[in-house]
Amino acid sequence: MIVGRQQSSLNTGHPYPRGGEPNRAASLADARADSVCATWQGLQFLRSLERAFVLHRSLKTQITTKVVALSAAAAILLGAALVTLIVAVTGQRDAARVAFRSQQALSLANQLEKSLLSIESGLNRYVTTRESRYLGTVTRELAGYPAATRRLVRLVSDDPGQQARVAALSEAIRDYDEFWVKSLIEIVSEDGFEVARSQVETNGGRARLDRVRTQFESLFDRERAVIRAREDAAERGSARAIGLGIGGLALVSTIALGFTLYLRRSVLRPVRTVAEATGRLAAGDLSTRVPAEREDELGELARGFNSMADSLERGREQLEHSNAELTRSNAELEQFASVTSHDLQAPLTTISMYAELLERRRGEPRPGDSDLVDGIRGATQQARALIRDLLEYSRAGRGHLSVEEVPAGQVVDQALEALAGAIEESGAQIVVGELPVVRADRANLCRVFQNLVGNAVKFTGEDTPHVSIDAERDNGQWRFSVSDNGIGMKPDHARRIFEPFQRLHGEEDYPGTGIGLAVCERIVDQLGGRIWVSSSPGQGSVFSFTLPAASPADAEPARVGASA
Amino acid sequence: MRHATPRILALLATLALALAAGACGGSDDEGPSPAKPPATATGPPIRIGAKNFTEQTILGELYRQALEAEGFEVVLKTDVGSTEIIHRALKRGALDMYPEYVGVLLSEVAEVRLRPRRPAAAYEVAKRYEKRGGFTLLAQTPFSDSNALGVMPAFARRHGLRTIADLRRLKGTVKIGALAEFRTRFEGLDGLREVYGLRNLRVSSLASGERYAALQQGDVDVASVFTTEGQLAGEDYVVLKDPRGLFASGHVAPIISDRMLAIHGARLQTAIDAVSKMLTTGAMREMNAAVDLRSRRPADVAREFLQANKLL
Numbered sequence: 001m002i003v004g005r006q007q008s009s010l011n012t013g014h015p016y017p018r019g020g021e022p023n024r025a026a027s028l029a030d031a032r033a034d035s036v037c038a039t040w041q042g043l044q045f046l047r048s049l050e051r052a053f054v055l056h057r058s059l060k061t062q063i064t065t066k067v068v069a070l071s072a073a074a075a076i077l078l079g080a081a082l083v084t085l086i087v088a089v090t091g092q093r094d095a096a097r098v099a100f101r102s103q104q105a106l107s108l109a110n111q112l113e114k115s116l117l118s119i120e121s122g123l124n125r126y127v128t129t130r131e132s133r134y135l136g137t138v139t140r141e142l143a144g145y146p147a148a149t150r151r152l153v154r155l156v157s158d159d160p161g162q163q164a165r166v167a168a169l170s171e172a173i174r175d176y177d178e179f180w181v182k183s184l185i186e187i188v189s190e191d192g193f194e195v196a197r198s199q200v201e202t203n204g205g206r207a208r209l210d211r212v213r214t215q216f217e218s219l220f221d222r223e224r225a226v227i228r229a230r231e232d233a234a235e236r237g238s239a240r241a242i243g244l245g246i247g248g249l250a251l252v253s254t255i256a257l258g259f260t261l262y263l264r265r266s267v268l269r270p271v272r273t274v275a276e277a278t279g280r281l282a283a284g285d286l287s288t289r290v291p292a293e294r295e296d297e298l299g300e301l302a303r304g305f306n307s308m309a310d311s312l313e314r315g316r317e318q319l320e321h322s323n324a325e326l327t328r329s330n331a332e333l334e335q336f337a338s339v340t341s342h343d344l345q346a347p348l349t350t351i352s353m354y355a356e357l358l359e360r361r362r363g364e365p366r367p368g369d370s371d372l373v374d375g376i377r378g379a380t381q382q383a384r385a386l387i388r389d390l391l392e393y394s395r396a397g398r399g400h401l402s403v404e405e406v407p408a409g410q411v412v413d414q415a416l417e418a419l420a421g422a423i424e425e426s427g428a429q430i431v432v433g434e435l436p437v438v439r440a441d442r443a444n445l446c447r448v449f450q451n452l453v454g455n456a457v458k459f460t461g462e463d464t465p466h467v468s469i470d471a472e473r474d475n476g477q478w479r480f481s482v483s484d485n486g487i488g489m490k491p492d493h494a495r496r497i498f499e500p501f502q503r504l505h506g507e508e509d510y511p512g513t514g515i516g517l518a519v520c521e522r523i524v525d526q527l528g529g530r531i532w533v534s535s536s537p538g539q540g541s542v543f544s545f546t547l548p549a550a551s552p553a554d555a556e557p558a559r560v561g562a563s564a
Numbered sequence: 565m566r567h568a569t570p571r572i573l574a575l576l577a578t579l580a581l582a583l584a585a586g587a588c589g590g591s592d593d594e595g596p597s598p599a600k601p602p603a604t605a606t607g608p609p610i611r612i613g614a615k616n617f618t619e620q621t622i623l624g625e626l627y628r629q630a631l632e633a634e635g636f637e638v639v640l641k642t643d644v645g646s647t648e649i650i651h652r653a654l655k656r657g658a659l660d661m662y663p664e665y666v667g668v669l670l671s672e673v674a675e676v677r678l679r680p681r682r683p684a685a686a687y688e689v690a691k692r693y694e695k696r697g698g699f700t701l702l703a704q705t706p707f708s709d710s711n712a713l714g715v716m717p718a719f720a721r722r723h724g725l726r727t728i729a730d731l732r733r734l735k736g737t738v739k740i741g742a743l744a745e746f747r748t749r750f751e752g753l754d755g756l757r758e759v760y761g762l763r764n765l766r767v768s769s770l771a772s773g774e775r776y777a778a779l780q781q782g783d784v785d786v787a788s789v790f791t792t793e794g795q796l797a798g799e800d801y802v803v804l805k806d807p808r809g810l811f812a813s814g815h816v817a818p819i820i821s822d823r824m825l826a827i828h829g830a831r832l833q834t835a836i837d838a839v840s841k842m843l844t845t846g847a848m849r850e851m852n853a854a855v856d857l858r859s860r861r862p863a864d865v866a867r868e869f870l871q872a873n874k875l876l
């Protein structure tokens with residue numbers, strides 16, 4: 001941007017063109033500005049897209065609607081399957097509980113029946129054998145049955161039919177006890193065993209017991225039927241649940257599969273298309289477009305992408321157009337500068353020559369003539385110096401650069417040799433540190449060192465000038481520094497001094513045209529580095545610039561001796 | 565949801581119906597349906613017993629239906645057993661009432677061997693006996709169902725049998741088909757030995773319904789019969805005469821506990837007596853025949869009789 005501002009000030013402030021380089025910089029700046037502009041437009045578009053998403057979600061969210069609907073359907077199906085499963089499991093559990101109770105009831109009824117049979121046989125044996133131990137069995141068994149029937153009633157409490165059966169059974173057992181067992185025992189004690197035996201022979205007890213057992217059978221049948229019915233129901237329920245579960249799972253899987261296919265076909269593929277197009281766009285193919293017929297979010301995305309690509313393409317066309325303009329303009333300006341500076345040399349030389357001839361031909365010079373001639377000569381020389389420097393600046397770092405691996409130490413020695421007169425005159429102490437091999441154009445690099453060291457020995461204060469040249473590794477590049485103990489400058493001026501023909505001091509204090517540092521910046525810029533200064537008045541200055549390292553491995557700089 | 569609700573309701577209704585049907589199905593195959601609610605029932609139900617043969621079952625049904633018609637709550641226990649069994653159940657309080665034969669009551673329960681020949685006198689003796697035990701002998705029936713011995717007419721002719729005493733002339737063992745208690749009763753083997761001096765008898769225990777068949781098939785020579793039995797209505801069997809009066813008159817009198825009479829008062833006795841006095845020998849034999857020979861249900865036979873006599 002700084003370069004851009006400089007360009008604009010040059011264009012407006014000065015009527016003459018000043019060579020190609022600033023214009024080229026300006027064209028680069030324009031290109032950057034255009035690409036920034038395009039990026040910004042893209043961002044703006046993305047934001048509007050986002051707003052569209054938020055504001056018109058209900059109108060333009062076909063994919064979202066589909067996704068939500070499919071997810072809801074899957075969730076409902078899964079929920080239904082789960083509910084069915086829970087119902088089935090509950091049914092199984094209930095069936096198991098009922099079956100357990102039924103089994104208990106069956107077992108208890110069985111026990112009761114056996115107990116009755118042992119009462120009957122005990123009674124018969126008692127009457128037949130007259131052994132009282134059989135009576136003990138009878139009375140013991142008799143004592144147990146009321147509690148057993150009560151338990152049986154409790155066990156079948158969930159089945160009214162069975163309750164009625166157990167009630168009838170209880171009554172039959174009670175009748176058997178009251179009418180048969182007790183009476184028979186009384187007969188034995190009152191009328192003797194003979195009478196009792198005749199009663200046993202009537203089979204009254206056995207007949208009664210058979211009726212009781214019939215009732216038991218009915219109870220068993222019913223209880224078994226209950227168990228079977230419950231088991232069947234539970235089995236049907238579980239089969240249904242398994243069927244529903246499998247069906248539900250299949251349905252959910254189908255939905256998931258369809259969903260995946262839908263996503264692949266309708267979402268992922270278009271997104272991939274856009275991504276690939278973005279890659280082509282990034283690679284520079286600005287004519288890339290994607291199909292944008294869809295009416296949903298992806299359609300929006302595609303349209304957004306196409307619009308962005310349009311915008312970028314337009315930007316590049318404009319850029320190419322202005323670039324061509326600038327190139328043409330630059331060539332004209334260069335030619336103009338070259339012609340101007342070259343053609344100006346000739347009349348100036350002529351003016352200078354005529355001034356000398358005039359001086360020589362006059363026999364008797366009048367006082368003041370010599371001063372006038374000196375004035376003409378001085379102005380002419382100054383104009384020539386300006387033209388020379390202008391020519392140098394316009395050529396600096398331009399044309400064919402022979403970039404190669406250059407030992408910086410050798411280049412510095414060469415520069416110091418060229419400056420030998422100035423150094424000697426100022427009595428400066430020059431200290432050269434260890435300098436590396438760098439990739440640069442030898443002549444141009446020499447010019448940079450020459451300018452910087454020249455400035456260091458020129459802008460000196462009252463002390464003996466000390467100049468040190470060092471290099472430091474800074475990531476993939478070398479940072480060179482030229483430090484002095486000269487007059488320094490205000491930090492505000494640190495930027496201005498790199499502009500062409502900018503001077504901080506009058507010509508009479510420190511001679512020069514103010515083009516040296518501008519040339520340095522241009523060269524360093526061409527070699528892929530940058531240059532800056534840190535300084536304050538009276539504290540000396542440190543001019544630093546960076547250059548790419550010759551190779552990443554050359555950590556150790558080549559040792560070069562110091563010279564004075 | 566608005567559409568689903570009626571369907572759920574319908575489902576629930578179906579479920580409820582199914583459950584109700586299941587419950588009904590469960591009760592369909594129950595025993596006897598509960599007695600109709602008595603009009604003036606108070607106090608505990610009257611437990612009526614009946615002995616283990618047809619006539620007793622019919623008698624039990626007659627008293628049950630008549631009493632229920634009068635509003636009493638009745639539980640009828642049929643086929644309880646012989647006198648030895650059922651009278652003990654009555655005494656023990658397991659029953660409140662049962663119809664008993666006065667003669668059997670005297671000989672087998674009161675153990676009165678020298679029984680009055682006149683039925684009215686015998687009844688009085690029996691009544692006094694029961695009173696001592698806390699029971700009342702209600703009015704006896706006009707019909708008399710005595711024990712007797714029956715033979716096939718051919719057998720009687722062959723051996724010239726007319727009375728029980730004639731059995732003594734038979735050579736070898738005489739097989740008597742009878743209920744098991746016959747062997748130990750006075751009005752049974754004991755009395756036949758004691759009164760008629762019969763030593764050549766052997767009792768074959770049979771169920772009540774097996775006796776006539778056994779007689780016809782020749783399994784037994786003689787059968788113990790009851791004089792009101794329907795089989796005896798024709799000329800199919802010969803009843804041997806009892807000149808020495810071993811088998812006492814067989815009028816039936818219901819024995820009821822004084823406690824039950826006290827609870828229900830004179831109305832109960834009136835209702836029972838009303839039935840008893842209608843039971844003539846002809847009526848009883850007809851009803852027995854209907855059940856034993858025509859396979860009618862005792863309850864139906866009893867109902868028809870009561871209806872015919874305006875007792876229902």
